[in-house]
Amino acid sequence: MKLMTAAKVTNRKHIMPGYNLLRVHAPDIAHSSQPGQFLHVLCSDTLDPLLRRPISIHTVDKDRGTVSLLYRVAGRGTAMLSDYEQLNIMGPLGNGFTLPPANSKVLVVAGGIGIAPLYFLLQKLSENGSVADVFLGASSAGHLLRIKDINELGHSVQVATDDGSSGYHGRVTDICSPDFISGLDMVYTCGPRPMMRALAKIIKKHNVPGQFSLEERMGCGVGACLACACKTRTGHPEEFTYSHVCVDGPVFSASEVVWE
Amino acid sequence: MKLMTAAKVTNRKHIMPGYNLLRVHAPDIAHSSQPGQFLHVLCSDTLDPLLRRPISIHTVDKDRGTVSLLYRVAGRGTAMLSDYEQLNIMGPLGNGFTLPPANSKVLVVAGGIGIAPLYFLLQKLSENGSVADVFLGASSAGHLLRIKDINELGHSVQVATDDGSSGYHGRVTDICSPDFISGLDMVYTCGPRPMMRALAKIIKKHNVPGQFSLEERMGCGVGACLACACKTRTGHPEEFTYSHVCVDGPVFSASEVVWE
Amino acid sequence: MRTDINLGVNCAGIKMKNPVTTASGTFGFGEEYAHYLDLSSLGALVVKGTTLHPRKGNPPPRIIETPCGILNAIGLQNPGVDIVVDEILPRLQQFSIPVIVNISGDTPDDYGLVAKKLDQSYAACIEVNVSCPNVRKGGMQFGSDPAAAAEVTRVVKANTNLPVIVKLSPNVTDMVRVAQSVAEAGADGLAMINTLLGMKIDIHTMRPVLGNTMGGLSGPAVKPIAVRAVWQVFKETNLPIIGMGGITCADDALEFIMAGATAVAVGTANFINPRATVDIIEGIEQFLVKNGYSDVNQLIGKAHQ
Amino acid sequence: MRTDINLGVNCAGIKMKNPVTTASGTFGFGEEYAHYLDLSSLGALVVKGTTLHPRKGNPPPRIIETPCGILNAIGLQNPGVDIVVDEILPRLQQFSIPVIVNISGDTPDDYGLVAKKLDQSYAACIEVNVSCPNVRKGGMQFGSDPAAAAEVTRVVKANTNLPVIVKLSPNVTDMVRVAQSVAEAGADGLAMINTLLGMKIDIHTMRPVLGNTMGGLSGPAVKPIAVRAVWQVFKETNLPIIGMGGITCADDALEFIMAGATAVAVGTANFINPRATVDIIEGIEQFLVKNGYSDVNQLIGKAHQ
């Protein structure tokens, strides 16, 4: 079920400088959302800025009928999001993550705000009794989000920062040791493209499957405008096609994506 | 002195359905404003709507350093005006009313929101010890503004409404009897163009001078874009020129304007 | 829907139950929006630009926001006319509304071949795109030269019995001349405007943002240009016009109708409000009622009187 | 102002201490804005369009807001070149910045006569407006035909020793051709873009809003079109370009510079922020510092590399 609705904002929180958490009342969406899906959110009540912004579903509360969004204030649109009493949203949109079979060995890698959709996945994993290893990477400690909450879900967290202000000093992909990776059943990730590209290379080498949540600039969010193109493989090794992040994704199999 | 300043909004009041009063702290403007002058007000903090809106100075409080604006919610721009903590304003702009010599017989005619600049004039008149006759016209009683305050300034008010819901049933110009008009030294007015045109005709007949505050769509507000053109007479009876409401007006001598 | 108000129009021989349709490329094949509105309530459905062979389209980014507008450089990604005719159009039959297929090609012959295939399909009408700024060959090239636009029109007409609407480019010195030229070549109607050629540079990467460097500008920003184009062409030709460019609400649609459009198409606005089309249909009806009109046809070209 | 950063540019032989000037017709003769900023801090001042004889201009309304833009139909109201030369330019001398006079005419000879009068004045440069959409004769007519634009350019050049900048219309199929044509005719620089032809209908009165029916679209809405025009023309000609169209902030200005503009002009934005020009000068400097550049000339055409 896909909806457009004016959802009442029931809570807003600045969780860290530049990061907000917004909760809206949208029972139908709360009940039908899967981890990895997103909402297409109207940021302005004028014509500037014009387009909706895609924001992942961060967590849902079916009992209260609420959906939470975790977002980084990246520009003008996201800067306006916390101004309203009501938020006009479309969703849930896109194809989310597929949960692994019970007792799978799972790694979840989040780069910065990439944790937004992955937290919902981590909730589902712990509901299923699965425990995941979670690697969080960020430029510095101030961009590491939700560590405590992830621990509370029962998952173990490792951290890497570019400036060494927290955890391993370096890239999050550097803490993916070959031994560890090769023992995995599935890698879930969302983050900056260079991080995901590097991770795709690593898991390919060890033949581990991955579910990667991609970003692309969007128009419609429903597959109508063909704007959110992402290069993917076809049957032929020499060929490619353009898939669309809003309907074919945002979650793609790592091996499907042409990482250039 | 002309200024651009971000003025703090110190008070906002819905005085009647569709009419708001806004007070801003702008001491320099409060001290230098004359009745009939206006502010050029930024309505949006995005690019839509784009242009500033001209709003008359309704009253000033020099002691507190505040300026008040009385405005009708006419469209998108004015609908936004009460949203802000600060208002970006330019002003005071334009040429205002010239006060009459002491003991002059003065009529002030306001059509609807036309009272906005005239109230400031009425304040100045009563400061000078002058008493004016004030005729207020509107479509219906719900658009008659500030009657009580004008009475408190010591002026006498007569009212006309198109639907007869208050005062005389008909146009405000219908209560301008020839006897009354011919005894006047000056007529001040602001209101819809048809009203002002009719009034201009009446006072011309009786050789009474008038100071009329005109409206025209504006760009710059400072005489740079030449958008706010208003047809005025030159020396030659056959000729005309385009004056500019923002710098040559908004107050014009009634005889100067080509009323078509 | 009030029974005493007529919203129906006849546009280039297509009977539309109201004057509102979709702008090609902004509404997919309609089905993408079927969750958000009842497609059968549209006056007509204009589907994505279709070519002889499937096309991959341009590399991303394909879209970028601009003040009150967007730039797109999709590059006519589409499955090719065969899939459209064999798989998609049959599915659209269920909605019982006229389906207008927008077509493009590299050469006039391409257009002709596509038209021929559509002639036997469920399509109600062909919209000839001689104005796409986002492909290297064909596209705008045809649309900016009156003779080339006429040539494409003639070839399409020769290959189909369906009504043919030619979609004009605003990126020309004189749209009226192109309009007159395709009218003489047998066009049954005109659609205008396609997007304006534009671009955006990212000052941080110091490179053009779009994968294709330039793109087509659409959305509210272009509305004044589109209204002017409809006004000018209405004055100088007799063909019915589907007006578009920046329509977001009923007031916008009415502006185009008063300028001379028989029907209007909603494009970019669908992305912001997927129910824009149906909201506009309702708003037009309300305007008629409020202003004492009984038929939307009374307003076509009204601003010229 | 930092001394280790060079903001100065040489544009068509005019030395500008920074690349920011005003768009003709949006800044009067400068004095109107003297309360709001120090005019002497501008790179140059481009004044209102001037003609041989005084002009009354068009009937009101002359301006109307559109999404992220405005339509204007001022119609070149101006006091005529004699008053400009005898009264206004001498007053502007006090600001010690290059003053560029924008000129228009009904015939090439008109342009020539105005140019001749300016030749002996305080003007530093002549900007030839072959692109005004708001007057019946001349104006855009010249700008939409490469040969006519070249003819006007030649006549102006023959009548003055001042540098001559030709201001191009975006309402053409091929701006590059017009640019090349005026370049061959001797233009020293190009200014682009003038406004796009547009209109608005008031759906309540059911009539065009502007007194002149059509008007010129400017403001942020047109920025993508203007950036594209600068990009295209920079690629194909060697003349310096004054870029304009929707510039409101330093980021916008930098986009034009990277597209190929040597200088930029601020138009509609002055109405919203009378200090837009000086804010932009400051913003450009900050950008240079932040990104490790020492000279704004390093960024001209940068996006082409």
Ligand SMILES: Cc1cc2nc3c(=O)[nH]c(=O)nc-3n(C[C@H](O)[C@H](O)[C@H](O)COP(=O)(O)OP(=O)(O)OC[C@H]3O[C@@H](n4cnc5c(N)ncnc54)[C@H](O)[C@@H]3O)c2cc1C
């Ligand atoms: C499926 C999906 C899910 C997302 N989920 C989240 C989320 O849960 N939380 C969150 O904070 N963000 C999320 N994003 C990213 C978010 O949509 C953008 O940050 C947002 O659109 C920026 O809007 P803005 O107006 O604030 O910034 P803008 O002013 O539009 O842009 C700011 C900067 O971000 C870049 N940018 C903008 N949009 C995109 C895009 N789509 N792809 C790449 N770069 C872009 C611009 O180039 C610019 O540098 C998601 C994106 C996608 C596609």
Ligand SMILES: Cc1cc2nc3c(=O)[nH]c(=O)nc-3n(C[C@H](O)[C@H](O)[C@H](O)COP(=O)(O)OP(=O)(O)OC[C@H]3O[C@@H](n4cnc5c(N)ncnc54)[C@H](O)[C@@H]3O)c2cc1C
């Ligand atoms: C010198 C001057 C002083 C003014 N003082 C006041 C004042 O004190 N209080 C007050 O309420 N209003 C005043 N106005 C009018 C006020 O500027 C407009 O009502 C306002 O600009 C409308 O903006 P909007 O965005 O709300 O409406 P819009 O959406 O822009 O327009 C709403 C309606 O108003 C019409 N309109 C808009 N601007 C003008 C205009 N300048 N002239 C004529 N019609 C217009 C439009 O055509 C439309 O029908 C003054 C105007 C001028 C020129």
Ligand SMILES: Cc1cc2nc3c(=O)[nH]c(=O)nc-3n(C[C@H](O)[C@H](O)[C@H](O)COP(=O)(O)O)c2cc1C
């Ligand atoms: C994403 C996108 C894709 C488009 N694809 C096509 C197309 O395939 N064929 C076509 O003729 N026009 C295409 N257009 C142009 C639109 O049909 C329409 O002419 C234009 O967008 C102006 O209308 P709007 O401002 O309402 O969007 C496309 C526009 C957009 C925004």
Ligand SMILES: Cc1cc2nc3c(=O)[nH]c(=O)nc-3n(C[C@H](O)[C@H](O)[C@H](O)COP(=O)(O)O)c2cc1C
């Ligand atoms: C009110 C107004 C008056 C203008 N007058 C002239 C003019 O006299 N001569 C000219 O060449 N351009 C004129 N222009 C065009 C501007 O100089 C500029 O090319 C255009 O507005 C685009 O820039 P902008 O979007 O920054 O306003 C005028 C524009 C406006 C808005």
Ligand code: FES
């Ligand atoms: S955003 Fe329109 S197809 Fe994905």
Ligand code: FES
């Ligand atoms: S508004 Fe610009 S001259 Fe009056």
